[in-house]
Amino acid sequence: MDRQVSGVSRYAVDVQGLGVRYSLRLTKKNTLRNSIRNTLATFGRKGDKDRAFWALKDVNFRMVRGESLAVIGPNGAGKSTLLQALAGIITPSEGSIEVQGHVSSLLMLGAGFDQELTGRDNITLVGAFMGIPHREMDERAVRMIEFADIGQFIDAPVKTYSSGMRARLGFAIATNVDPDVLLLDEVLATGDQVFREKSMARVHELARAAKAIVLVTHDMNWVSEFCNRAMLIEEGRIVAEGQPAEVVRLHQAHAEATRARKLAEAAALLGTSVDAAIGVGAGSVPAGLPTSGRSPKR
Amino acid sequence: MDMTQERPPSYRTSSARKGILSLVPEAAREIRGRRRLIRYLSQAELKKKGTDTFFGNVWWVLDPLLQMAVYVLLVTVIFARSQPAYPLFIFAAILPWKWFTTITTDSIASVSGQDKLIKQLQFPKIVLPAATMITGVTEFAFGLIPLGGMLLLMYPDRIHITLLWIPVIAAVQFTFSFGFGLILAGLNVFFRDVGNLARHVLRLWFYLSPALYGEDTVLSLGKSHPTIEHVMMLNPFYAILNSYRNVVYYGTPPDFVGLGIVMGGSLVLLVFATVIFKRLEPAFAKIL
Numbered sequence: 001m002d003r004q005v006s007g008v009s010r011y012a013v014d015v016q017g018l019g020v021r022y023s024l025r026l027t028k029k030n031t032l033r034n035s036i037r038n039t040l041a042t043f044g045r046k047g048d049k050d051r052a053f054w055a056l057k058d059v060n061f062r063m064v065r066g067e068s069l070a071v072i073g074p075n076g077a078g079k080s081t082l083l084q085a086l087a088g089i090i091t092p093s094e095g096s097i098e099v100q101g102h103v104s105s106l107l108m109l110g111a112g113f114d115q116e117l118t119g120r121d122n123i124t125l126v127g128a129f130m131g132i133p134h135r136e137m138d139e140r141a142v143r144m145i146e147f148a149d150i151g152q153f154i155d156a157p158v159k160t161y162s163s164g165m166r167a168r169l170g171f172a173i174a175t176n177v178d179p180d181v182l183l184l185d186e187v188l189a190t191g192d193q194v195f196r197e198k199s200m201a202r203v204h205e206l207a208r209a210a211k212a213i214v215l216v217t218h219d220m221n222w223v224s225e226f227c228n229r230a231m232l233i234e235e236g237r238i239v240a241e242g243q244p245a246e247v248v249r250l251h252q253a254h255a256e257a258t259r260a261r262k263l264a265e266a267a268a269l270l271g272t273s274v275d276a277a278i279g280v281g282a283g284s285v286p287a288g289l290p291t292s293g294r295s296p297k298r
Numbered sequence: 299m300d301m302t303q304e305r306p307p308s309y310r311t312s313s314a315r316k317g318i319l320s321l322v323p324e325a326a327r328e329i330r331g332r333r334r335l336i337r338y339l340s341q342a343e344l345k346k347k348g349t350d351t352f353f354g355n356v357w358w359v360l361d362p363l364l365q366m367a368v369y370v371l372l373v374t375v376i377f378a379r380s381q382p383a384y385p386l387f388i389f390a391a392i393l394p395w396k397w398f399t400t401i402t403t404d405s406i407a408s409v410s411g412q413d414k415l416i417k418q419l420q421f422p423k424i425v426l427p428a429a430t431m432i433t434g435v436t437e438f439a440f441g442l443i444p445l446g447g448m449l450l451l452m453y454p455d456r457i458h459i460t461l462l463w464i465p466v467i468a469a470v471q472f473t474f475s476f477g478f479g480l481i482l483a484g485l486n487v488f489f490r491d492v493g494n495l496a497r498h499v500l501r502l503w504f505y506l507s508p509a510l511y512g513e514d515t516v517l518s519l520g521k522s523h524p525t526i527e528h529v530m531m532l533n534p535f536y537a538i539l540n541s542y543r544n545v546v547y548y549g550t551p552p553d554f555v556g557l558g559i560v561m562g563g564s565l566v567l568l569v570f571a572t573v574i575f576k577r578l579e580p581a582f583a584k585i586l
Contacts, residue, residue, distance in 0.1 A: 019313075022584055084583065088311050088420035091580040096312035105419060112415040116346045125342060128335040129421050 011062045012100050012181055012212035013086065018059040019094030020081055020236075024051045055081040056236045059095070063229075065180075068203075068213035070227035070244060072220070072251050074258065078236040079216045083183045086214060101180025104130075111170075115159040119150065119169055122158055126173055140176050147202075148172035149195075168195055175202050182206055185216045200226075220248050321576040322569055328422035335421070339429035343404075344436060358440040362393050373510060381512075383547070386453050390546035391509040391539045393441045394468070398475055398535070399500050401434035405479030406486045406493050413586035423579050424572075427483040431476050438468065445546070458549030467541045467552055470561045474534050477567035484571075484578040487585055507535040512543065534560045 056078045063069055071079045084090045085097060087105035113122045123144055127137035145154050148169045153161060161169070175182065184203075203226060207213055215227060223230055223244050230247035232240040232254075240250050316324070329336065348354040366389045373379050373388070381387050408426040409416070416423065442464070449457050486492040506529060508516055516536075520527030530536050537556025544550045 084417065085311075087418075088309055089417060090583045091311050092313045094313050096310060098308075098310045100308045103420075112418040114342060114346075117342055121342065121345075125338055126419075128332075128338045129415070129419050131332070131335075131421075134334065 010064065011098070012065050012067070013061075013063040013214070014098040015059055015061050015086075015095070016097075017095030018056055018082075018085060018092050018097060019054060020056040020078075020085055020090060021093035022053045022055055024053055054093075054236050056085065056233075057094075059236075059238055061231065061238065061241065063212045063214075065212055066207065066210040067229055068207045068215065068227045070223040070230040070247075071214060071216045071233060072218070072223060072230060072247065073233035073239075074255065077233045079233055080185055081236075082233065083185055083214060083216055086181070087183055099181055102130075102178070103181045103183065104174045104177050104179030105183045111166075113158045113166065113170070116157055118157055119148070119154040119161070120145070122169070123173060127177075130177060132177060140178075144169075144172040144176045147176060147198075164192060164195070171195075171199055171202075175199075175206060179206075179211060181212045181214070183214050186218070220252070223248050318573055318577075322572050325422075325424050325572045325576055328424055329428055332422060332425045336425050336429045336432060339425065340432040340436070343429065343433045355440075358437050359444050362389070362396055362441050363444050365396065366392055369510060383453055383456065386448060386456065387512070387543065387547050388510060389445060389448060390543045391507075393445060394438070394471055394539065394542055395504060395507070395509050395535070397434055397438040397441070398471065399504075400437065401430055401475050402479055402482065402496060402500060403493070404433070405430040405483045406496055408479075409483045409582060410487050410490070410586065416583050416586055423582055424480075424575060427476075427480050427575075430479065430483075431472065434475070435468075435472065449546075456547065456549065458545070460545040460549050460551060463545040463552050464542070467538060467545070467557065470557050470564065471538050473561060473568055474538075474564035477564055477569075477571040480568070480571035480575045484575040487578065487582055503533070503535070506530055507533055508539050508543075509535075513540050534563065 059082065061069075071082060073079055081090070083105070085092060086099065087103055088097075088099075089105070112126075114125065117125065120141070123141050124137065127134075127140070132140070148154070148165075148171075150161070150165045150168060153165060154169075158166065158169075174184070203213065203215075207226070213227075215222070217223060227244050230242070230244040231238055232247050232251050234254065239254075240247050344355070348357070353360065366385060369388050369392065370385050374381075374384055405427040408430045409423055412426055482492055482496065506526075508530070516527060516530050537553050537560050541552030541557055544552050
């Protein structure tokens with residue numbers, strides 16, 4: 001360790017050389033049969049490189065308290081994986097993550113609730129999962145219920161909730177556990193206008209209280225409005241980092257370029273596969289399907 | 299650092315793997331530190347099991363009684379076998395067996411069933427099968443109510459002081475079930491076949507255990523099929539079920555030697571299971 005050996009690190013979040021690898025062999029919903037077949041198929045082959053996928057690679061960044069970082073990028077770029085890694089939900093395959101303080105990580109708000117239990121019971125359970133002491137949680141529960149503002153439904157099973165209500169309760173829990181580091185994934189898009197404004201105010205409040213916030217979003221207005229820093233991730237790597245406005249501009253330029261390329265590709269694909277269909281006389285292949293993607297071996 | 303602290307204020311994760319030997323004390327610390335969570339989870343599980351039914355938690359008492367009635371009918375009427383006080387004879391074995399099958403099937407689903415939660419929160423996953431075990435103990439304890447009622451109302455002459463051995467036998471069974479359930483819970487995340495297979499294995503296991511019949515049947519069977527006798531003797535439930543029957547039905551002490559061997563084996567199994575589970579744990583969030 002070359003830095004801050006004795007004291008507490010200055011950084012709220014310190015990510016060094018982070019890499020997260022998914023083994024495609026295991027990630028698929030597996031049965032014993034497939035697994036044995038795969039093991040036999042890869043047996044003797046050196047490594048398993050072609051079956052691994054790096055969701056994140058060489059990610060380095062640090063955050064101090066009071067910073068709110070927006071993580072933007074196209075779908076599947078690794079944004080959610082980054083949040084999961086920061087929350088300690090998935091362990092790095094490479095590198096290290098150091099977080100100072102408590103993390104609140106209801107990433108996809110409300111999805112983890114127990115459907116059969118009431119909202120109140122879920123609050124208690126989530127508190128226990130987060131390891132918040134019982135007495136402290138009792139006080140917080142009052143604030144959470146007040147913030148969620150779902151009325152009588154708090155004593156009804158969560159399965160009876162609308163998606164908006166579930167998100168409200170989730171947001172209320174995540175932002176009222178007094179986190180030092182708050183991780184939010186696409187949460188501000190849910191709920192009605194009133195609740196959105198309320199949650200905005202809450203995020204501002206937390207940011208002012210010198211908490212570190214990492215926010216994953218596709219809403220670029222939020223990025224410039226809320227965050228004092230932004231990070232663009234593409235294919236598991238940090239492409240740009242810095243002032244929100246600049247990073248957003250770069251992201252939009254990249255998105256535009258990608259869209260143009262996709263359009264061109266689609267046009268080309270459509271042309272060739274129509275030709276192929278006509279040439280072979282295989283009317284069963286619908287035009288425009290990416291037939292080239294299929295493995296010829298099977 | 300305080301070892302029983304529920305929530306570490308800061309943490310560091312890295313790609314470095316922990317040594318095998320540190321995994322067992324770590325698991326013990328996690329269970330100890332998260333007692334409250336385990337209790338809540340178990341209470342929630344009990345609550346859920348009761349809410350969807352008309353009779354609610356009365357089913358904990360009713361269920362083993364009905365199961366016993368089915369077997370009594372099957373064995374005494376259809377197979378025309380007679381054994382004095384057969385309902386008690388069979389209940390003494392069915393009650394613990396039901397405990398075992400329930401927690402085995404529940405713990406198989408305990409981790410894979412909480413996939414959404416595992417992807418959202420960081421917590422020691424061992425609390426999930428541990429909560430299932432605690433739920434099982436509660437249900438077993440409730441199952442002792444109809445056993446007590448049966449002894450008082452139907453067979454008061456069979457009430458013996460040996461009944462006090464039940465907690466000891468239950469402790470041996472608990473240790474075995476915990477280790478067994480832990481391995482299956484971890485494996486089921488990777489191979490969903492475990493759940494399908496377990497149903498049939500448990501069914502066969504039941505018939506190969508002295509549940510519907512007694513030790514003497516096994517011994518007489520051994521004369522014609524020595525292999526089956528050996529298989530039965532290797533079965534941990536041979537000693538466990540016979541011991542229950544000794545203390546409840548015959549009023550004799552449990553099979554101490556058999557129980558001792560099973561306890562020793564179960565402790566080894568539990569350590570092995572903990573290492574396996576802890577080793578698989580980091581992959582859960584990626585695979586679910």
